[in-house]
Amino acid sequence: MEKAKTKKNRGELAIGAVCVVLGILLAVQLRSVKVNSAADAAGAGRLETLQNLYNDEVDKSEKLQAQLDQTEAELQTYRDAAASGSSQSEALKAELSKLQMEAGLVDVEGPGVMVSLRDSTVANITGEEADYIIHDNDLLSVVNELRDAGAEAISLNGERLLATSEIRCAGSVVIVNGRRYTAPFVFNAVGDPTTLYNALTMRGGVVDVLGQWKIEVKVTASEKLLVPKYSGVIEFRYAAPATAGNAGTEEGVG
Structure with missing residues (x-):
């Protein structure tokens, strides 16, 4: 009878020990899952941020390229008009070439x-x-x-x-x-x-x-x-040609 009771106690202890070990393993596993989930979420958030930044830069590049194409098309229109052959057109053509060199818009x-x-x-x-x-x-x-x-x-x-x-x-x-x-x-x-x-x-x-x-x-x-010529886009957001009436005037800020 005593032996049976001892065996029963040992069995209960073994089962208890197994339950404790399983509990620890489950806790570790749950914690690992939470950490991995947080890391995955952070990685996904960073990837999304980088993708948005990349898309913004692509949009800016495309807009600048469109402005450059438009400017070059306008310059070509002026070149074609200046090549009509009249003395006035020849003078305009020479002036355009000089201004293009000074502005860095042509190879020299x-x-x-x-x-x-x-x-x-x-x-x-x-x-x-x-x-x-x-x-x-x-x-x-x-x-x-x-x-x-x-x-x-x-x-x-x-x-x-x-x-x-x-x-x-x-x-x-x-x-x-x-x-x-x-x-x-x-x-x-x-x-x-x-x-x-x-x-x-x-x-x-x-x-x-x-x-x-x-x-x-x-x-x-x-x-x-x-x-070589300047390959970017020249854009003035604030500067504009001064009008005769406003030349030389100054206004303070604030």
């Missing part, structure tokens, strides 16, 4: 200099890696020196630089006209080759300063360089 070529810049490859002795790589202010220094020396057209990595062009760092890349580029950086500048070359390589000039950080700068004079 001529003598000038090519400037290439590469990050330094020497050992870092300052502990600051940023001292040995090319930044936006380095590129802007080159642009300012070229413009001050009379460059008539400048491109950076194939991007035509206009008055509205931006050159700025974004992490490890440099954004030019909304596009991302990394070193090496190559400028093409049309102008007097000797003047441009001397402006860049003079003592204490931009090449000399960058050379102190062992950044490789190579300036090459050329008798014929190509500077």
